[in-house]
Amino acid sequence: MAKIDNDICYELNSNVSLLADFCGSTLEFSCGNAEIDRYFKESADKDCDCVTYVFSDTDTGDIIAFASLRCSGIIFQDSNHIELFPAIEIRYFATDERFQHIQMQTDLPEDRYCISDSVFCELMRMIRDISCRTVGAEYVVLYSVPSAVGFYRRNLFEEFNEAFTPERHRYINDCLPMYLPL
Amino acid sequence: MAVLAKPNNSAFVVSASKKEEFRSKSKDSDSFNRLMERTAHVTSAVRFDGVNSKNGKNR
Numbered sequence: 001m002a003k004i005d006n007d008i009c010y011e012l013n014s015n016v017s018l019l020a021d022f023c024g025s026t027l028e029f030s031c032g033n034a035e036i037d038r039y040f041k042e043s044a045d046k047d048c049d050c051v052t053y054v055f056s057d058t059d060t061g062d063i064i065a066f067a068s069l070r071c072s073g074i075i076f077q078d079s080n081h082i083e084l085f086p087a088i089e090i091r092y093f094a095t096d097e098r099f100q101h102i103q104m105q106t107d108l109p110e111d112r113y114c115i116s117d118s119v120f121c122e123l124m125r126m127i128r129d130i131s132c133r134t135v136g137a138e139y140v141v142l143y144s145v146p147s148a149v150g151f152y153r154r155n156l157f158e159e160f161n162e163a164f165t166p167e168r169h170r171y172i173n174d175c176l177p178m179y180l181p182l
Numbered sequence: 183m184a185v186l187a188k189p190n191n192s193a194f195v196v197s198a199s200k201k202e203e204f205r206s207k208s209k210d211s212d213s214f215n216r217l218m219e220r221t222a223h224v225t226s227a228v229r230f231d232g233v234n235s236k237n238g239k240n241r
Binding site for chain 2: 009010011012013014015016017018053055058072073074075076077078081083085087104105106107108111113117118121122124125126128138139141155156157158160177179180181182
């Protein structure tokens with residue numbers, strides 16, 4: 001069980017599993033975004049585009065976070081040429097509200113390092129492992145909601161520059177495309 | 183605040199004229215290693231077990 005006191009996490013033991021193999025219930029999960037919650041509870045297990053991983057508290061079974069990954073790529077394009085560099089896209093990453101804003105102990109007190117950072121770092125380690133051993137990829141890409149841009153910057157993701165040409169789609173609205181080279 | 187990446191159906195398209203600049207910057211990047219180094223400063227006890235965890239340790 002995660003040892004948390006005064007919003008500081010002293011010990012975190014997490015089990016990582018595929019959603020397809022997860023034995024617990026997803027019903028209590030809530031990240032604060034109804035759309036994301038609905039995807040996780042109702043659609044993720046049927047979404048052929050993504051593989052979803054569940055990070056749960058080893059002892060209680062409480063879901064700490066989930067992440068859905070899929071293949072993607074960064075496309076360089078002009079009028080008569082297209083070149084694609086493979087990427088893994090973090091299509092969803094969400095932390096349960098009970099585990100949000102809880103800091104870990106660190107010897108760099110100026111670094112705000114939370115449970116979500118720790119889980120995300122493990123996810124990045126998993127992605128790196130996938131890219132080295134399962135299917136090649138050079139980048140991790142995602143679209144961040146505005147409120148999470150600071151989180152991804154803190155985790156060294158960069159924004160695409162002005163040369164990025166996002167396609168028009170109502171769903172992305174204010175989301176910001178970001179990437180990190182593997 | 184939820185920490186999340188929102189879904190979309192858009193591709194990640196960059197102007198080809200920026201490719202060399204983008205690729206050069208990427209090749210010089212040590213972001214992933216710096217991200218991993220950041221975890222070395224965590225003093226809370228952290229353990230991840232399961233899918234693809236080589237040794238189950240976060241640091």
